[in-house]
Amino acid sequence: MTALANPPTATPDAYARQMTRLTLVWVAVGLVLFPILALLGLVMRTLQAGYFRATPPEWFDAVMTLHGLGMVGVWFVAGLAALSFVLSAYVRPSLTVSKLALAMTALGVILLLVATLVGRLGVGWYFLHPLPFHSTDTWPAWATGALFGALAILGVGWTLWAADILRAIAARYRLSEALGWSYLSGRTDVEAPPVVVIAWVSCIGVLAGLVAAVVILLLVAIEVIGGTAPSDALLIKNLTFYFGHMLVNITMYFGVGLVYEIMPAYTGRPWKINALVVISWNTVLALVMFAYFHHLYMDFAQPRWLQVVGQVSSYLISVPAAVVTIFSALVLVYHSQERWSLAPTLLYLGVMGWAIGGVGAMIDSTITVNQQFHNTLWVPAHFHTYYLMGVVLMILGAVYHLATALTSERRELSAARRLAVAVLRLRSGDGAGSALLGHVPPDRARHDCDGIHAGHVQPWPSVGPACRRVMVSGRPEVSVHSVRALAS
Amino acid sequence: MNPSLAIFLVSTLVIAATFLWVARSTSEPGAIDYARANRLRGVFGVSLGVILAIFLVLTLPRLPYPVEAAAPAHVVNVVGKQYAFSVSESPGPQSLATWEAEFSPVVEVLQGALVEFRVRTLDVNHGLGIYTPQGALLAQTQAMPGYVNRLRVQFDQPARIPRCVWNSVACRTTRCVP
Numbered sequence: 001m002t003a004l005a006n007p008p009t010a011t012p013d014a015y016a017r018q019m020t021r022l023t024l025v026w027v028a029v030g031l032v033l034f035p036i037l038a039l040l041g042l043v044m045r046t047l048q049a050g051y052f053r054a055t056p057p058e059w060f061d062a063v064m065t066l067h068g069l070g071m072v073g074v075w076f077v078a079g080l081a082a083l084s085f086v087l088s089a090y091v092r093p094s095l096t097v098s099k100l101a102l103a104m105t106a107l108g109v110i111l112l113l114v115a116t117l118v119g120r121l122g123v124g125w126y127f128l129h130p131l132p133f134h135s136t137d138t139w140p141a142w143a144t145g146a147l148f149g150a151l152a153i154l155g156v157g158w159t160l161w162a163a164d165i166l167r168a169i170a171a172r173y174r175l176s177e178a179l180g181w182s183y184l185s186g187r188t189d190v191e192a193p194p195v196v197v198i199a200w201v202s203c204i205g206v207l208a209g210l211v212a213a214v215v216i217l218l219l220v221a222i223e224v225i226g227g228t229a230p231s232d233a234l235l236i237k238n239l240t241f242y243f244g245h246m247l248v249n250i251t252m253y254f255g256v257g258l259v260y261e262i263m264p265a266y267t268g269r270p271w272k273i274n275a276l277v278v279i280s281w282n283t284v285l286a287l288v289m290f291a292y293f294h295h296l297y298m299d300f301a302q303p304r305w306l307q308v309v310g311q312v313s314s315y316l317i318s319v320p321a322a323v324v325t326i327f328s329a330l331v332l333v334y335h336s337q338e339r340w341s342l343a344p345t346l347l348y349l350g351v352m353g354w355a356i357g358g359v360g361a362m363i364d365s366t367i368t369v370n371q372q373f374h375n376t377l378w379v380p381a382h383f384h385t386y387y388l389m390g391v392v393l394m395i396l397g398a399v400y401h402l403a404t405a406l407t408s409e410r411r412e413l414s415a416a417r418r419l420a421v422a423v424l425r426l427r428s429g430d431g432a433g434s435a436l437l438g439h440v441p442p443d444r445a446r447h448d449c450d451g452i453h454a455g456h457v458q459p460w461p462s463v464g465p466a467c468r469r470v471m472v473s474g475r476p477e478v479s480v481h482s483v484r485a486l487a488s
Numbered sequence: 489m490n491p492s493l494a495i496f497l498v499s500t501l502v503i504a505a506t507f508l509w510v511a512r513s514t515s516e517p518g519a520i521d522y523a524r525a526n527r528l529r530g531v532f533g534v535s536l537g538v539i540l541a542i543f544l545v546l547t548l549p550r551l552p553y554p555v556e557a558a559a560p561a562h563v564v565n566v567v568g569k570q571y572a573f574s575v576s577e578s579p580g581p582q583s584l585a586t587w588e589a590e591f592s593p594v595v596e597v598l599q600g601a602l603v604e605f606r607v608r609t610l611d612v613n614h615g616l617g618i619y620t621p622q623g624a625l626l627a628q629t630q631a632m633p634g635y636v637n638r639l640r641v642q643f644d645q646p647a648r649i650p651r652c653v654w655n656s657v658a659c660r661t662t663r664c665v666p
């Protein structure tokens with residue numbers, strides 16, 4: 001386990017440095033791809049508005065396929081990369097696995113680009129079987145091959161990555177701790193912070209979704225290579241939308257996990273694990289897997305009771321999101337000392353966009369409404385709201401928050417100096433307080449930081465996420481793991 | 489206004505106003521009364537639960553899926569392929585090879601009658617939408633290989649255009665005669 005995680009020779013400091021560098025690369029990949037993919041979105045709107053009528057219609061489909069798969073992929077990896085970095089304050093995700101996932105992601109993206117832009121593959125993100133094999137000569141067979149190749153490579157790479165996060169968490173926390181159950185049973189000596197519980201729930205969800213994708217690929221391979229009868233179309237559609245639904249929802253949870261971990265640094269109030277948080281995220285894990293039925297409402301062959309399960313689960317899953325996470329985010333901010341620099345503003349707006357897009361999603365998840373809304377612009381409208389105005393803002397906020405820490409890493413300073421520089425830089429971003437910060441002696445800071453996640457041993461230095469207001473505000477209950485690292 | 493859109497816009501206003509109000513409260517930092525916050529959370533949770541329950545009770549009995557009991561007066565067979573739908577009272581095209589011979593572009597149904605569309609496809613999944621002449625969506629279902637999806641529609645108004653929602657495809661008409 002440890003061998004996989006890191007070569008034994010890597011010192012804790014080297015690990016932190018490499019983790020930082022790797023996170024920067026992931027973030028850079030996302031920040032480069034995002035504007036390009038957004039531009040493709042603009043191209044689609046332009047075509048829809050009736051400009052460039054000479055464009056062959058298959059270009060729209062090819063561009064939409066690239067845009068959809070690309071955007072979901074970009075924010076999935078950016079979210080998981082940011083989450084890994086934040087998690088590395090508590091556990092030790094493997095750098096090797098992350099690098100492997102990075103290489104496989106690059107390969108998958110290249111295959112997708114070629115399939116769509118050269119091959120004009122226009123199957124939509126859901127590549128709904130058997131459409132990839134019925135191109136009516138719009139795209140060549142190799143483009144379909146490239147698509148499935150890309151899916152296989154991305155699927156394996158991301159499965160390994162998510163599995164490694166689970167491994168890293170399991171190396172430190174027991175299952176009952178990672179899921180927060182130990183907290184419910186009153187054992188509060190080892191308590192996982194919310195971000196660990198959310199990461200655990202999310203990565204289980206990722207694996208479940210990717211397993212469905214692998215099954216699709218196998219069924220298709222059997223059919224193509226073995227020349228057997230076509231696979232059951234309803235089964236494949238269930239698997240496809242299970243996969244897509246899980247991936248998109250889990251990306252949302254990555255963003256929410258980052259908000260839990262980072263927001264407290266700006267409001268000067270802790271966001272601790274508590275019974276509500278535990279119950280809500282366990283409920284989410286149970287419900288998210290059944291809510292996907294809302295994608296098959298217009299498949300009347302689907303058993304009726306599954307359709308009902310889809311609507312009921314989709315409705316119920318809004319309860320933990322609204323009553324626990326969103327409400328708590330508001331309580332966290334209400335009359336706090338929040339100063340609205342860029343990072344917390346993005347995080348906060350992200351939570352708001354999630355709530356608004358979520359309402360649109362719930363309306364659409366009502367079967368009688370879906371009869372009117374399925375396949376209309378309501379669908380892209382609502383998920384662009386909770387994505388673009390939700391998780392994208394959350395991840396951008398988190399990345400901005402981490403950015404100074406990340407870039408200062410490059411200067412190869414000692415952990416303590418690095419942290420100080422990062423903190424100063426961040427503080428100077430929102431005005432007052434930086435001078436004061438510079439005078440906090442390290443052991444005072446460590447002492448102050450013992451509150452919120454008491455009981456955590458910080459085994460290696462890393463520039464953790466949540467460490468500023470502490471000293472500025474003199475509120476000892478807000479912790480920062482990295483600060484403890486500073487003195488270790 | 490479409491009631492869904494109204495609900496969405498009102499919810500959006502409420503959410504945005506709440507977030508703005510909470511954001512503005514930070515101009516006066518102070519302690520927070522967690523007990524009170526949690527009482528409010530309870531009220532919010534119960535209200536949300538009640539609202540959801542009301543919507544479930546209102547909408548779940550009105551599922552669009554046909555129940556066996558009411559035998560339809562009219563059956564229309566819809567067969568899809570890239571890129572057309574055949575609509576007819578006869579079984580319609582049985583394979584791509586016989587498509588040209590068995591294809592039927594138009595079917596007439598009686599106004600006021602309950603019509604059951606039995607929707608199949610010869611190649612890939614298609615979305616079938618039935619629109620008013622003005623282009624408003626009346627009802628829809630999917631055509632899925634290997635399955636027959638049965639969609640029941642009561643035509644109180646004339647309808648046309650079974651339209652494949654995927655791609656801007658050639659459309660043929662269902663004409664509804666008064």
Ligand code: HEM
Nearest residue numbers: 038041042044045064068071072075124125126380387388
């Ligand atoms: C930045 C500006 C963006 C613009 C202008 C844009 C625009 C569009 C448009 C016009 C469509 C086609 C909708 C249709 O006619 O059915 C679309 C589809 C889609 N978009 Fe975006 N989008 C943007 C950002 C995003 C983001 C951030 C995500 C997700 C992270 C995203 C994910 C998707 C997906 C999954 C689809 C559906 C693709 C499919 O059906 O295969 N988009 N977008």
Ligand SMILES: [Cu+2]
Nearest residue numbers: 245291292295
């Ligand atoms: Cu979904």
Ligand SMILES: [Cu+2]
Nearest residue numbers: 614615652654
């Ligand atoms: Cu079609």
